[in-house]
Amino acid sequence: xxxxxxxxxxxxxxxxxxxxxxxxxxxxxxxxxxxxxxxxxxxxxxxxxxxxxxxxxxxxxxxxxxxxxxxxxxxxxxxxxxxxxxxxxxxxxxxxxxx
Amino acid sequence: xxxxxxxxxxxxxxxxxxxxxxxxxxxxxxxxxxxxxxxxxxxxxxxxxxxxxxxxxxxxxxxxxxxxxxxxxxxxxxxxxxxxxxxxxxxxxxxxxxxxxxxxxxxxxxxxxxxxxxxxxxxxxxxxxxxxxxxxxxxxxxxxxxxxxxxxxxxxxxxxxxxxxxxxxxxxxxxxxxxxxxxxxxxxxxxxxxxxxxxxxxxxxxxxxxxxxxxxxxxxxxxxxxxxxxxxxxxxxxxxxxxxxxxxxxxxxxxxxxxxxxxxxxxxxxxxxxxxxxxxxxxxxxxxxxxxxxxxxxxxxxxxxxxxxxxxxxxxxxxxxxxxxxxxxxxxxxxxxxxxxxxxxxxxxxxxxxxxxxxxxxxxxxxxxxxxxxxxxxxxxxxxxxxxxxxxxxxxxxxxxxxxxxxxxxxxxxxxxxxxxxxxxxxxxxxxxxxxxxxxxxxxxxxxxxxxxxxxxxxxxxxxxxxxxxxxxxxxxxxxxxxxxxxxxxxxxxxxxxxxxxxxxxxxxxxxxxxxxxxxxxxxxxxxxxxxxxxxxxxxxxxxxxxxxxxxxxxxxxxxxxxxxxxxxxxxxxxxxxxxxxxxxxxxxxxxxxxxxxxxxxxxxxxxxxxxxxxxxxxxxxxxxxxxxxxxxxxxxxxxxxxxxxxxxxxxxxxxxxxxxxxxxxx
Numbered sequence: 005x006x007x008x009x010x011x012x013x014x015x016x017x018x019x020x021x022x023x024x025x026x027x028x029x030x031x032x033x034x035x036x037x038x039x040x041x042x043x044x045x046x047x048x049x050x051x052x053x054x055x056x057x058x059x060x061x062x063x064x065x066x067x068x069x070x071x072x073x074x075x076x077x078x079x080x081x082x083x084x085x086x087x088x089x090x091x092x093x094x095x096x097x098x099x100x101x102x103x
Numbered sequence: 104x105x106x107x108x109x110x111x112x113x114x115x116x117x118x119x120x121x122x123x124x125x126x127x128x129x130x131x132x133x134x135x136x137x138x139x140x141x142x143x144x145x146x147x148x149x150x151x152x153x154x155x156x157x158x159x160x161x162x163x164x165x166x167x168x169x170x171x172x173x174x175x176x177x178x179x180x181x182x183x184x185x186x187x188x189x190x191x192x193x194x195x196x197x198x199x200x201x202x203x204x205x206x207x208x209x210x211x212x213x214x215x216x217x218x219x220x221x222x223x224x225x226x227x228x229x230x231x232x233x234x235x236x237x238x239x240x241x242x243x244x245x246x247x248x249x250x251x252x253x254x255x256x257x258x259x260x261x262x263x264x265x266x267x268x269x270x271x272x273x274x275x276x277x278x279x280x281x282x283x284x285x286x287x288x289x290x291x292x293x294x295x296x297x298x299x300x301x302x303x304x305x306x307x308x309x310x311x312x313x314x315x316x317x318x319x320x321x322x323x324x325x326x327x328x329x330x331x332x333x334x335x336x337x338x339x340x341x342x343x344x345x346x347x348x349x350x351x352x353x354x355x356x357x358x359x360x361x362x363x364x365x366x367x368x369x370x371x372x373x374x375x376x377x378x379x380x381x382x383x384x385x386x387x388x389x390x391x392x393x394x395x396x397x398x399x400x401x402x403x404x405x406x407x408x409x410x411x412x413x414x415x416x417x418x419x420x421x422x423x424x425x426x427x428x429x430x431x432x433x434x435x436x437x438x439x440x441x442x443x444x445x446x447x448x449x450x451x452x453x454x455x456x457x458x459x460x461x462x463x464x465x466x467x468x469x470x471x472x473x474x475x476x477x478x479x480x481x482x483x484x485x486x487x488x489x490x491x492x493x494x495x496x497x498x499x500x501x502x503x504x505x506x507x508x509x510x511x512x513x514x515x516x517x518x519x520x521x522x523x524x525x526x527x528x529x530x531x532x533x534x535x536x537x538x539x540x541x542x543x544x545x546x547x548x549x550x551x552x553x554x555x556x557x558x559x560x561x562x563x564x565x566x567x568x569x570x571x572x573x574x575x576x577x578x579x580x581x582x583x584x585x586x587x588x589x590x591x592x593x594x595x596x597x598x599x600x601x602x603x604x605x606x607x608x609x610x611x612x613x614x615x616x617x618x619x620x621x622x623x624x625x626x627x628x629x630x631x632x633x634x635x636x637x638x639x640x641x642x643x644x645x646x647x648x649x650x651x652x653x654x655x656x657x658x659x660x661x662x663x664x665x666x667x668x669x670x671x672x673x674x675x676x677x678x679x680x681x682x683x684x685x686x687x688x689x690x691x692x693x694x695x696x697x698x699x700x701x702x703x704x705x706x707x708x709x710x711x712x713x714x715x716x717x718x719x720x721x722x723x724x725x726x727x728x729x730x731x732x733x734x735x736x737x738x739x740x741x742x743x744x745x746x747x748x749x750x751x752x753x754x755x756x757x758x759x760x761x762x763x764x765x766x767x768x769x770x
Contacts, residue, residue: 040301041540044173046212048301057335061432061442061539067212067305070331072429074538 018053018081019062026054027083035080045071047081114155115163115279116196118188120220121204122213123170124422124544126232130204130262131167132556139167141560149183150463152560159276166198174219178466188223200278201227207237207244207259208545210316214308217253218291226282227255228274234259235266236547242318249315254286263550327545331426335543340430347423348449351414355407355453362406370399388585389578397577398570401665401727407484408457408565409558411450415461416557420549425541428464432539438521439528441465441536444474448520451481452513455728459735460561467537473527475735476745479728480520482513485667486719492670493716495692496707512720519721519752531744565727576664576726584635584661584672595624626675635660649718649754650711650761652700659724666724677706710764714757722753 021027029051032039046067047053057063060075121127131139135154152167168187169180176182183192190197203220205213221227231246250257256274260267291307333339374391381387418424424446432442443465451458458478465471482490490512498504528534591599602617630636639656646656654676662669670691677698698706723729723746732742 038177038537038540040175041172041177043299043301044175044177044215045540045542046215046305048305049299050302051305056331059337061429061541063331063335063429063543068209069212070327070543072335072425072432072539072541072543074432074540077538077540 015082015084017079018055018064018083019058019060019075019078021055021083021085023055023058026052026086028052028086029081030084031082033080033082039077039080042073042077042081045069047071047073052086053083113162115158115161115199117158117163117165117200117202117275118198119165119167119202119204120184120188120216121170121232122172122206122216124542125170125204125206125213126262127167127170127204128557129550129553130202130230130232130260131165132553133262133265133268135165136556139556139560141564149180151183158272159279161279163275163279165202166195171216173216179468180466188220188225198225200275200282201225202275203227203229204232205229205257207231207234208240208242210244211305211308211312214311215304218287218304218307221253221255221285221287222290224284226278227285228271228278229253229255229257230262230267230271231257231259232262235261235264236545240318242316244316249311252288252311252315254288327422330546331543334423334426335429337430337433340426341434344427344430347418347427348446351411351418352449352453354414355410359406359410363403366403366405367399370395370402374399385585385588389581392585393578393581394574397581397664398574402566404454404456404485404727405562405565407453409562411453411457412461412561413554413558415446415450416554417549417551420547420553422544422546424464425543429539429541429543436536438524439536440474440524441467441470442539444470447474447478448481451478451483454483454485455479455481455725456565456731457561459728459731460564462735469532469534470536472736472741473524473532475732476527476741476748477520477523479723479725479745479749480516480523480721482516482720483725485665485725486512488667488670489719490716492673492692492695493712493719496695496712497709497716499692499696508716512716515717515720523748523752580635580661580664582634583638584630584633584657586634587632589629589632591621591625592628595621595628598624623675627677630657630672630675648761649757650708650714650765652706654698654706655715659718659722662724664726666719666722669719669724708770710761710769713764714761717760718753718757720753721749721756723749 015030016027018027018029029047029049031049032043042048046069047064051066054065055062056065056070061072062075062078064071064073064078119127119131131152131154134156139152139154141150141152149169151169154165154167156163156165166187168184171181171184173181174185174188176185186192187195188198188201201220201223203217205217217229229250231244231249234244237244244259246257246259256278258267258271258274260271262268289307291304334343374395377390377395378387381390415424418427427446428442430442431445435442435444444462446464447458447461450461455478458481459475462471462474462478465474490509494505494508494512497508528536598617598621602614602621605611605617606614635657636653638660639653642656643651643653646652646659651659654673657676658669658672661672673691673695677694695707696705700706729742729746732745733739736742
């Protein structure tokens with residue numbers, strides 16, 4: 005089922021979310037680099053990820069693990085921002101659980 | 104697996120599978136200890152470790168597969184592990200049993216791979232590792248429930264402390280005697296409604312993980328967060344990394360010095376002992392100079408190699424090495440290499456051999472190959488004696504300038520390595536650097552046993568190589584500089600006669616001095632007339648534009664196996680004698696400074712010394728490095744490329760240096 009146009013408009017690139025904020029993975033943009041390796045490490049559709057440190061490379065938290073990730077690859081992941089500071093909330097809910 | 108096929112196999116094959124950082128190496132070491140062997144998977148450069156143990160009264164072979172996150176095979180390591188599990192790897196039958204390692208502190212991420220492995224239908228036992236760390240983090244895992252969900256035995260273990268290993272052994276023995284395929288309660292859907300197989304599998308992993316564990320699910324406590332705030336910082340992190348590597352290298356040079364001296368003394372003692380036992384002649388020369396001298400000259404670096412791997416293993420085990428690769432990634436990508444190439448580059452300053460061996464952490468083959476090709480350009484410790492004598496020749500009695508040139512030699516090595524990496528990435532090995540995707544595991548205390556076993560493993564590989572290919576080439580080089588045998592020159596014979604007269608007159612000291620001078624003349628003449636000497640004369644026209652004469656040509660040939668040999672060869676060809684190089688560096692220095700060409704002009708002018716220094720910064724001149732490059736790249740093609748480009752680079756740079764200095768009026 006295709007996502008509603010208004011919700012798609014709110015999606016941002018993973019490397020653009022604020023540090024200590026989270027997003028739900030919604031789409032992978034075609035391009036260079038192996039996103040399958042990323043998906044196998046937990047950054048796949050519907051999963052909640054948190055940006056721990058911005059920059060290139062950046063640090064994500066997903067499924068209880070920290071991942072160092074090139075910004076080039078992160079730019080290919082579109083996420084729906086969760087809103088607000090996610091640091092405490094993700095830790096309480098369990099990092100990276102699906103939404 | 105049908106019974107007949109199993110019966111035909113002499114031993115049970117157990118494959119150890121798991122995510123990277125799940126503690127596979129520690130568990131493998133705990134189960135096999137020193138009985139493990141390291142080699143490459145056939146037709147690949149990916150390392151495999153094989154160990155043996157007893158299971159249910161049968162001999163079992165434990166195969167440690169590369170860590171993998173999924174069976175999709177997105178990296179060469181993952182493809183090899185997947186193919187080995189499927190029985191599609193040449194020379195590897197399908198395993199009889201899978202020992203699947205699951206990290207108890209990170210159940211959901213690890214269950215993703217577990218779901219794929221269980222689908223293979225192979226008898227499987229799951230080791231729920233790091234159960235102690237999970238408990239410390241407040242996570243309680245219900246192993247019985249997990250076993251019911253996954254349809255196979257699940258044994259909580261802590262491989263580091265040995266907790267649960269006896270129980271794991273029992274389950275493995277049972278599975279060997281009565282193998283049965285796992286029967287998971289529910290199988291993850293092939294893909295979900297969004298068509299994403301990853302999501303479907305993670306949803307399953309999440310539901311199983313949540314139902315089988317309670318407590319705080321985060322593996323990273325506040326301590327890891329606090330440490331990472333600094334250790335992954337773009338500035339503080341890089342500074343901390345350089346500090347850590349400085350301490351490691353200071354320890355390597357300081358600690359290794361003692362065992363290196365012992366090894367050196369041991370080989371000297373062995374040489375002297377053989378010299379006493381075997382009558383003087385060709386056999387003695389072969390044993391002392393060819394075998395003991397050749398192998399000893401390489402084995403002396405064993406302590407540095409062992410200590411380096413000990414510390415690298417400790418750093419990796421703590422989780423810090425992943426942070427080092429992370430902070431260096433941005434800097435290294437400027438020259439087209441990943442952050443993981445930085446540790447091997449630092450290691451190459453001790454010795455290129457362990458550095459090349461440690462490039463295995465770089466997943467992308469092209470990135471790894473470029474790193475291997477440029478590593479010998481970094482100034483290793485074997486270059487130090489060469490730099491020392493040449494900088495002293497360049498600026499005698501001016502230690503500050505000599506020190507600056509010494510430093511410049513190191514800078515030239517680093518600069519040319521990074522420059523050549525860029526050239527390779529833009530020419531014969533083009534392509535973008537693989538984007539960084541790297542797990543940053545939680546910090547934990549390292550295992551001394553794992554570090555010791557890693558050190559043992561690497562040391563053994565190095566010693567084996569020194570005993571095979573290096574021994575053969577050492578003997579070959581010895582033969583080239585020994586044959587054809589010639590009679591002592593007339594001048595040496597006359598000196599010996601004079602010595603005999605002095606001896607008869609009771610002047611033992613004078614007689615000894617004359618005899619030594621006669622020996623030096625004999626060695627000098629023998630080397631000049633040997634195949635190596637003739638080769639030096641043959642290539643002299645090609646070396647003349649670099650400011651080198653035939654004697655330096657002999658030095659270059661004789662130091663092909665190990666560059667530091669140039670010092671002792673120069674001592675012989677310029678008439679100091681081999682002992683002169685070792686016992687009295689001042690005597691060697693003075694002799695080289697006074698060495699004259701046939702026209703009476705000095706050999707080691709500033710231009711020639713600078714040219715020779717640059718040649719030794721850039722030239723390959725290390726057989727051990729060539730041998731390890733062949734091993735790591737699986738053939739002779741890349742060692743030959745390495746030898747070819749480094750020789751060409753060294754020649755061009757020396758040529759330019761000599762000609763520019765000469766044109767500037769510096770003779």
